[in-house]
Amino acid sequence: MTQVTEALNRIARQCGVKAPSSWITAARDDHVEIRDDFLRETVDDIADRVDLPSPTGKTQTLTGTGSTNSDGSETFTLNSDFVRMQRDELAFYDPQQDRPVVPVTDSGQWQFLTDVGAAGAIKYYRLQGYDGNYTVDVYNPPGSGDTVTVHYVSNVWLATAGGTEGTTLANDDDVLLLPRRIVEVGTVWRFRERRGLPYDDKYKEYEALLSRLSNDSRGRRKVSFAEPDKDVRWQDLVPNFIPSS
Secondary structure (H helix, E strand, O other): OOOOHHHHHHHHOOOOOOOOOOOOOOOOOOHHHHHHHHHHHHHHHHHHHHHOOOOOEEEEEOOOOOOOOOEEEEEEEEOOOOEEEOOOOOOEEEEOOOOOEEEEOOOHHHHHHHHOOOOOOOOOEEEEOOOOOOOEEEOOOOOOOOOOEEEEEEEOOOOOOOOOOOOOOOOOOEEEEEOHHHHHHHHHHHHHOOOOOOOOOHHHHHHHHHHHHHHHHHOOOOOOOOOOOOOOOHHHHHHOOOOOO
């Protein structure tokens, strides 16, 4: 893997900036901008736009306690490195029902749901909070000891030489966990644009690389002229709620 400081040295050369003797202690304005502003903006942009696999992509298991809020939901605290849910239908999954947990994004819809109730066993969730302090309310929550799983994008983008994941550059031998070339190009165009320098070529390269990474992370696309698959899951045929009479 590439050391973060090696990537920063390459970024500095492409920005026409002399690299410092140490990026950890560098205090000159242009060095601080590259390390703390433009590099971090690029890292955050990648996390916001691409569902990367582990170690950036993570899974958290939430176990029901049997204790509910006044509206019938149960609140769970998400890991402090949570950035967002992965953009996948099954990102929040109920293994007991073999179904996704359904998102509710509007407060009015949530109140209606909890006031009226929902037939069957489908679970619903409402995400709340902000950086490092996210919680999720689950309606029709898992019973005591039952679980639901959250697949999410974390804020992890580097690791120490010993493998400890992190979010802040602290050692010269810290390694980059994101694709090196995209991080470098993204940082360079941001520096150039902010300084009033030509940046269009690097911006287009960054967007092309990011688009390709996004497609690759979702699996290779292919065109088929054969008949579509006719396999049907039994879960799709069984209704969520079957009345007793």
